[in-house]
Amino acid sequence: xxxxxxxxxxxxxxxxxxxxxxxxxxxxxxxxxxxxxxxxxxxxxxxxxxxxxxxxxxxxxxxxxxxxxxxxxxxxxxxxxxxxxxxxxxxxxxxxxxxxxxxxxxxxxxxxxxxxxxxxxxxxxxxxxxxxxxxxxxxxxxxxxxxxxxxxxxxxxxxxxxxxxxxxxxxxxxxxxxxxxxxxxxxxxxxxxxxxxxxxxxxxxxxxxxxxxxxxxxxxxxxxxxxxxxxxxxxxxxxxxxxxxxxxxxxxxxxxxxxxxxxxxxxxxxxxxxxxxxxxxxxxxxxxxxxxxxxxxxxxxxxxxxx
Amino acid sequence: xxxxxxxxxxxxxxxxxxxxxxxxxxxxxxxxxxxxxxxxxxxxxxxxxxxxxxxxxxxxxxxxxxxxxxxxxxxxxxxxxxxxxxxxxxxxxxxxxxxxxxxxxxxxxxxxxxxxxxxxxxxxxxxxxxxxxxxxxxxxxxxxxxxxxxxxxxxxxxxxxxxxxxxxxxxxxxxxxxxxxxxxxxxxxxxxxxxxxxxxxxxxxxxxxxxxxxxxxxxxxxxxxxxxxxxxxxxxxxxxxxxxxxxxxxxxxxxxxxxxxxxxxxxxxxxxxxxxxxxxxxxxxxxxxxxxxxxxxxxxxxxxxxxxxxxxxxxxxxxxxxxxxxxxxxxxx
Numbered sequence: 010x011x012x013x014x015x016x017x018x019x020x021x022x023x024x025x026x027x028x029x030x031x032x033x034x035x036x037x038x039x040x041x042x043x044x045x046x047x048x049x050x051x052x053x054x055x056x057x058x059x060x061x062x063x064x065x066x067x068x069x070x071x072x073x074x075x076x077x078x079x080x081x082x083x084x085x086x087x088x089x090x091x092x093x094x095x096x097x098x099x100x101x102x103x104x105x106x107x108x109x110x111x112x113x114x115x116x117x118x119x120x121x122x123x124x125x126x127x128x129x130x131x132x133x134x135x136x137x138x139x140x141x142x143x144x145x146x147x148x149x150x151x152x153x154x155x156x157x158x159x160x161x162x163x164x165x166x167x168x169x170x171x172x173x174x175x176x177x178x179x180x181x182x183x184x185x186x187x188x189x190x191x192x193x194x195x196x197x198x199x200x201x202x203x204x205x206x207x208x209x210x211x212x213x214x215x216x217x218x219x220x221x222x223x224x225x226x227x228x229x230x231x232x233x234x235x236x237x238x239x240x241x242x243x244x245x246x247x248x249x250x251x252x253x254x255x256x257x258x259x260x261x262x263x264x265x266x267x268x269x270x271x272x273x274x275x276x277x278x279x280x281x282x283x284x285x286x287x288x289x290x291x292x293x294x295x296x297x298x299x300x301x302x303x304x305x306x307x308x309x310x311x312x313x314x315x316x
Numbered sequence: 317x318x319x320x321x322x323x324x325x326x327x328x329x330x331x332x333x334x335x336x337x338x339x340x341x342x343x344x345x346x347x348x349x350x351x352x353x354x355x356x357x358x359x360x361x362x363x364x365x366x367x368x369x370x371x372x373x374x375x376x377x378x379x380x381x382x383x384x385x386x387x388x389x390x391x392x393x394x395x396x397x398x399x400x401x402x403x404x405x406x407x408x409x410x411x412x413x414x415x416x417x418x419x420x421x422x423x424x425x426x427x428x429x430x431x432x433x434x435x436x437x438x439x440x441x442x443x444x445x446x447x448x449x450x451x452x453x454x455x456x457x458x459x460x461x462x463x464x465x466x467x468x469x470x471x472x473x474x475x476x477x478x479x480x481x482x483x484x485x486x487x488x489x490x491x492x493x494x495x496x497x498x499x500x501x502x503x504x505x506x507x508x509x510x511x512x513x514x515x516x517x518x519x520x521x522x523x524x525x526x527x528x529x530x531x532x533x534x535x536x537x538x539x540x541x542x543x544x545x546x547x548x549x550x551x552x553x554x555x556x557x558x559x560x561x562x563x564x565x566x567x568x569x570x571x572x573x574x575x576x577x578x579x580x581x582x583x584x585x586x587x588x589x590x591x592x593x594x595x596x597x598x599x600x601x602x603x604x605x606x607x608x609x610x611x612x613x614x615x616x617x618x619x620x621x622x623x624x625x626x627x628x629x630x631x632x633x634x635x636x637x638x639x640x641x642x643x644x645x646x647x648x649x
Contacts, residue, residue, distance in 0.1 A: 067476045068469055069647040087476045096473055102466030106335060112467075118326045119474045121319075159470065 015042035020074035047193035049209040049216035057222035095160025105145035130158035149176030210299040243291035348443040359429040370423035444534030451493040455545030460555030493542030501531030547639035590624030
């Protein structure tokens with residue numbers, strides 16, 4: 010069996026619009042999500058993230074390409090593995106006149122899950138006390154929590170979460186983030202599609218970025234962002250420090266009230282400065298964040314979308 | 317097999333937890349009940365009070381002179397009353413008196429309960445048609461709600477075998493519709509039969525059996541109507557679209573077919589009536605045969621039960637197959 014939990018090859022989806030025009034939502038996407046951990050799935054609006062997820066879950070038919078979950082081809086083998094896959098796709102979708110509990114019970118009974126799992130799921134997402142209220146009376150955050158509870162009914166090995174923190178308040182976002190992190194650490198593979206890049210960077214160990222339905226980058230988050238080779242250096246005598254660093258062969262520039270110094274090893278900076286009798290009051294690695302990386306990577310896509 | 321039974325139970329729960337469906341099923345009981353009660357009232361035997369009231373009206377009409385005037389006119393012009401003018405004087409007077417003299421029965425016009433008439437063209441047919449319509453809406457709203465709320469996508473995430481989802485939902489709709497119609501119509505006929513028995517008019521035996529058989533056939537039509545409502549809605553993903561099409565076909569389908577030159581035996585409504593009534597006779601307009609003039613003549617034709625069943629069954633199978641095939645391929649939002 011492949012060590013990849015999700016694998017797509019040459020995946021393509023073409024829609025026909027109401028006007029009869031063809032629109033390519035996903036084109037030749039090769040996606041590889043290894044087992045374990047939390048894998049971010051990023052892309053601008055309309056980049057094909059949700060369409061890809063819907064194809065993986067059998068909600069949409071691919072126009073071309075192959076997909077595998079747990080090494081097995083889908084959608085052919087989806088019925089055999091659906092009990093191991095929990096998913097929240099776009100907004101939560103339940104019967105509005107049923108209570109949250111009844112909605113969960115019906116889904117649980119469909120897969121033969123015991124009633125105790127409904128109780129546990131409700132408790133996990135903090136809906137106890139409101140579970141017998143009608144779904145239509147729930148806030149967006151509660152609906153989102155109910156959708157996450159539905160994914161937990163299956164005791165999944167793979168969780169696919171499409172914008173799971175949409176509509177949640179800060180406390181709710183934090184709870185869900187913790188839940189995702191815990192699940193990832195417990196061996197569940199989580200594919201997290203989100204626009205909140207800071208959240209992805211906090212939670213994900215790896216990420217895939219797509220734009221216009223194409224793969225733009227994929228890998229471990231650390232690898233994607235690169236090494237910490239640029240540092241912010243604060244020192245009292247900036248002019249002398251600049252001269253010393255330059256003489257030592259390092260690239261240094263003045264940046265406001267500090268220096269911006271490029272060095273693979275931060276110890277080289279401290280040693281050079283100490284040898285010259287200069288004492289640092291701050292040395293901070295300037296690591297590019299995921300947001301900057303993402304915006305740089307998808308600049309063309311966003312320009313295309315707005316032009 | 318266990319999985320199918322489990323899924324069927326889930327779908328049955330989903331169906332019976334829908335408030336709109338519960339209201340429709342309640343209407344399936346209440347409306348035929350009201351139809352039956354109205355029939356019982358319409359055909360109730362005259363009470364002493366009714367007879368006394370009728371007698372007072374009769375006496376008043378006999379006293380006001382109109383009767384004598386009519387009698388004189390009849391004797392003067394018997395042809396206007398359809399009587400032969402060459403009758404003997406005494407016979408003519410007696411015949412005219414019989415024609416125009418008010419009778420107590422005239423003021424007590426109340427039909428007698430007739431199970432055979434109710435079965436063939438009365439309240440039995442009305443109850444059957446009402447049930448078919450209501451249960452068709454049950455099938456429609458069941459599927460329509462799944463699409464409108466988006467909950468179908470969630471269901472497919474738990475059971476991705478779409479053919480299984482479609483078939484189980486359809487089976488639940490059909491079983492619910494058939495059971496409901498069967499129970500209601502059996503109750504309807506048993507109640508009318510009991511009423512007929514209490515009034516000492518024809519009842520029981522072969523007559524009751526034929527009424528119950530009609531109820532069974534009408535239940536089949538109700539189940540097919542529910543299936544069609546479900547299948548169309550799974551196809552169009554809209555309750556409104558389905559109701560528009562089904563009622564459109566029911567209202568103008570026959571007329572449109574006639575305009576395009578199809579014989580009345582293609583009319584959906586007549587085929588439904590043929591199933592319910594164990595055959596349906598109608599008059600077809602045909603060119604007169606040679607020697608019978610140049611115009612149009614009428615010919616009695618019959619749609620048999622088998623023909624009606626074939627027609628309705630073929631429509632149900634075709635619509636269901638199309639709906640299932642599209643659902644299996646369709647992207648679900």
